Every structure is written in C-alpha cells, then in structure tokens.
Amino acid sequence: MRTVYACSLTFSLPIDAVWSEVSAWITGWYGSKHPDVQLPAGWDTDNAIHLTPAQRHSLEVSCSSSAASSEQLREVRWRYPDQYDPSLIWASDISVHEGGGEVSFTLALRLASFEFELLPARFELGTPRIVRTLVALGSARVGSQALLPQFWRVEALDVPKLKALLLDRQRRLPVVVMSPDAFTERLSADPAKLASTLAGTATVAVLASKWAAFALTDELGRQFSCFNGAVRIYWPRFTLSADPLLHRLWLAEQITRLAPGQNFALELLRVVAPAAAFRFVEPEKMRAYRRRAEQERLEALKSQLSEDYTEVYRHWDDEIKKNKELRAHIEALTTENATLRENMNAVWTVAPKTEESVSSEAFDRGSPDVASVEAAVDEAQRRTTHLHFLPDALKSAKDSPFKQPQKALSALLAIDEVARAWLLSLGGLREAFKTLGFDYADDISSTTRGKHGKEYTYRYEGVSTSFEPHITIGAKQPDKCLSIHMHWDAEHRRVAIAHVGRHKSNTKT
Numbered sequence: 001m002r003t004v005y006a007c008s009l010t011f012s013l014p015i016d017a018v019w020s021e022v023s024a025w026i027t028g029w030y031g032s033k034h035p036d037v038q039l040p041a042g043w044d045t046d047n048a049i050h051l052t053p054a055q056r057h058s059l060e061v062s063c064s065s066s067a068a069s070s071e072q073l074r075e076v077r078w079r080y081p082d083q084y085d086p087s088l089i090w091a092s093d094i095s096v097h098e099g100g101g102e103v104s105f106t107l108a109l110r111l112a113s114f115e116f117e118l119l120p121a122r123f124e125l126g127t128p129r130i131v132r133t134l135v136a137l138g139s140a141r142v143g144s145q146a147l148l149p150q151f152w153r154v155e156a157l158d159v160p161k162l163k164a165l166l167l168d169r170q171r172r173l174p175v176v177v178m179s180p181d182a183f184t185e186r187l188s189a190d191p192a193k194l195a196s197t198l199a200g201t202a203t204v205a206v207l208a209s210k211w212a213a214f215a216l217t218d219e220l221g222r223q224f225s226c227f228n229g230a231v232r233i234y235w236p237r238f239t240l241s242a243d244p245l246l247h248r249l250w251l252a253e254q255i256t257r258l259a260p261g262q263n264f265a266l267e268l269l270r271v272v273a274p275a276a277a278f279r280f281v282e283p284e285k286m287r288a289y290r291r292r293a294e295q296e297r298l299e300a301l302k303s304q305l306s307e308d309y310t311e312v313y314r315h316w317d318d319e320i321k322k323n324k325e326l327r328a329h330i331e332a333l334t335t336e337n338a339t340l341r342e343n344m345n346a347v348w349t350v351a352p353k354t355e356e357s358v359s360s361e362a363f364d365r366g367s368p369d370v371a372s373v374e375a376a377v378d379e380a381q382r383r384t385t386h387l388h389f390l391p392d393a394l395k396s397a398k399d400s401p402f403k404q405p406q407k408a409l410s411a412l413l414a415i416d417e418v419a420r421a422w423l424l425s426l427g428g429l430r431e432a433f434k435t436l437g438f439d440y441a442d443d444i445s446s447t448t449r450g451k452h453g454k455e456y457t458y459r460y461e462g463v464s465t466s467f468e469p470h471i472t473i474g475a476k477q478p479d480k481c482l483s484i485h486m487h488w489d490a491e492h493r494r495v496a497i498a499h500v501g502r503h504k505s506n507t508k509t
Helices: 015-034 129-136 156-167 191-197 210-220 252-256 264-279 284-304 308-354 360-366 373-383 391-399 405-421 429-435 446-456
Strands: 002-011 048-051 057-066 070-083 088-099 102-113 153-154 175-178 202-209 231-234 387-389 457-460 463-466 472-473 481-489 494-501
Touching: 002 129, 002 264, 015 070, 015 088, 015 102, 015 129, 057 284, 070 284, 070 494, 088 284, 102 129, 102 284, 129 153, 129 457, 153 156, 153 373, 156 202, 156 210, 156 429, 191 202, 191 264, 202 210, 210 405, 231 429, 264 481, 373 387, 373 391, 373 405, 387 405, 405 429, 405 472, 405 481, 405 494, 446 457, 457 481, 457 494
Parallel strands: 153 202, 175 202, 387 494
Antiparallel strands: 002 102, 048 057, 057 070, 070 088, 088 102, 175 231, 457 463, 472 481, 481 494
C-alpha cells in the first residue's frame, strides 16, 4: 500500500479524550456514508475486535496496557473502498498511546488497488476530519512546536517572533506565510480554509499588513520575502543561507488564475502531504511500548507452557509463521521506501526548473532595491504624497553610512502612511507607528534640548522650526543607527523631513 498522508500529534490530555474523538469520527463517517450500518455498542472498548461493517469494509480494534509502566495503546486498522473508484481501497491506521504524562496520536492514510490494472489512480486527498478536530482542541503539538487551532495573524511587531519560529532548528512542521496586497490589503486565498486544510501538517501565518511584510523582508532579506499577495512555504531547517527556490513562493497572480473548481488550499496540501507521508515514523515512546509489550507477551507465554513438547512445538511453529509474515511486510515496506526516496529526489531535482518555481528576482520587480540612504530618500520622494523633504534631509542622507537603506525606505513610507491617517484625525501618532513596527518619539529630553537644541532646529517656510519628533532605527554606531526628524505641518497638511541620517547629539553621545 502506498502512504499518501500521515500525521503525528502529541497532547497533554487523557487518552479517553482523544480516543472518544476517534470513535466519534468513525461512527459519524458510517452514519453519513452508510446510514444503514450500525456499529455494535462498545466496539471501541474491546481488547480485540474484528468487524465487517459493510462489503469490502474491515474494522479492527485492539487495546492493550502495561501494568509495569502504566502505559496503554489503542489502535484502529480500518479498510474501506474509495467512494468514486471501487477498485481502490483506503487504509486508515490510527494509534493512540498514553505514557510519560502525554498522549501520542498517529494516523497513516494509505491507498492500494484491489487488482492489477494499468490505470492512473485518481483520488481526492483531504485532511481527515479527525485531525482537524484534534487540532481544534487547542493542546496539540509536534515536538516542541505548539499547533494553533487557527491561523496566526502576524502584526509588524510580531515579525521577530515569526523569524524566530522560521529559524528554530527544533521546528518539525513547515510554516506557510500569507501576505496581503500592498494596495487593497486583501489576501489571495482564504486563510481559515488554508489553516483547516493544513491542520496538523503546517502552521499558517498571515501578515496583517504590508508593514508586516516590509518588516519580514528586513528580517529575512529580499530573497526570502513574501509580500503583495504572495504565499510562501518555509520548510523545517530553514536558514538565511538556504536556497530560496527550496522554500517555494506562489505569486498572487498564480493563485488567482487557478481554473474554476481548483482549490489553492488543496494545491498546498498536495505539496505538504507527500513529505508528511515520506517522513512519517511512530514516536519513540510508542515504539518502545511495543517492544516492552512484546517482551511481556513472550514472558507470559513461557510461563504458561508446560512440559508438553507438542504444545511447545505448536507455539514455536506459530511464531515462525508470524516471523515470515513480518519479514515479507518489512521487505514490501523497504521497497516502498526506496521508491518514495527516488520519487522525492526526482521532485527536488525537477521542481526548481518548473514554471511554478518563481525566483525572488521575479517577485521583486515591483519594489526596487535601494543601495544607500540617499537612494532611499530619492525613492521616497517619488512614492510618497504627504512628505516634504528639506535640502538638509538630502544632505544628511548623502552623508549617512547606515548599512540597511531598505529599512530607511520602509520608515519613510511608514511616515507617509501615518501622515495620511493623521490628516484624517485617525488615532495617535505613537500608536500608529507602533502598529507599523517603528518606535516614535514626539520630543527630546529637556537636558538634550538645553545642551543641543540648535541641532534640532531648521529654517522651514522662512521660520526657525523645531524638528524634535523622530524615529530611530538601531543604535550605537552610525552604520547601524539611523534617525529621521520631522515636523507635523498642519497648515500645509504635510510632514516636513529635515534629517535622515546619523543620530543627533543627546545626553548619551
């Protein structure tokens, strides 16, 4: 059988809470698909039961426990034909283990054919409802990574947390980042549907605004950026020196031009599910329990045997047969594993060359690079409508050694955005800048004003004017720190910029 989907979750819940959801899922499935089928009462509590609910259906349940370690394992082996192609059979193998103060849940979804027929297998793959239900409980995790019951809305101030998650070497699941259109603020796909479809196999993070997208670009670099309606998947082991093509990017136009009936969430699942199936292994605690349970079974068998060698031989013969079956099963799995490895190698080799693999250069055409602070000011003059730059601003920008001019451009664009809201009397300035990821101050300290006040005064509209309001990016050395000083001109309905450069003198310099 070919594994097409797999999931492994851990919970800080009693085993009964998880097992009852598994039982309800299977019972509900038959109630919906086969209303004439009635599963017997207590089918999910027997130590061992084998049912045939309908033609070509098989439902095996086993429950075991270890008195020595206070552990228990409950399993379901469920087989049923595909609802559209009766020649295909689905296998859902579920294991729920309790031990060590936590509960582990695994599900492997496999597909096979009843008979040999050289015909492509067409099937619909979706995330099983049981996985969505369990993730919605709110306590699921994979390794140390907690799973959210829905998507994560990332504000500009949250971007450092997102960066930390992306670079976390302990992360086991991919992170799918969605960005809004820079002008309409709309997303290219439904984030709730994306989070539901990828439940248990990925975390969905939604950048709340273009400012969050700008902040992510500042944190990761343009080659790993995601903005203007695009969606990007960041696989585990992501680093800032990785190949950008391995962390696939979908542009907004690629998503919106999908043919009628196509679903972008399912398109993403088709990318994630093969990796989940290939990488699936049972948790070590579950494997260790199986080893101990088998040892306990053998010890119990030895204690029950008498000196009747005929009985001993019968048991020995049974074990030999089981061993042969297991060897055949291992051989089949080894062959399947080798095939999957070859397929995955082919995917990774070919994928970067396909039309769908878009380079970061193609994505960046709409947002030009700026090589210096002076270039950032020039670009801001072209792109803003509420800013007025004094000659001193251009002079200070030309003299600035700040090594992150893209951040300077982002800050100037943020000032223009806040200015638009300010002219409409929409909230306070400090809160508005904070939302966009910048720290803003209305003034300087009285001590600095007394010692260095002249540095903050400029000739504007023929009058000596204070330009104390400012944004500061970074700290300490001039190549790592930038200050922008401004004046909020209500009369002319604009913000005058007098300085974009080195940090000015204060009590700390």
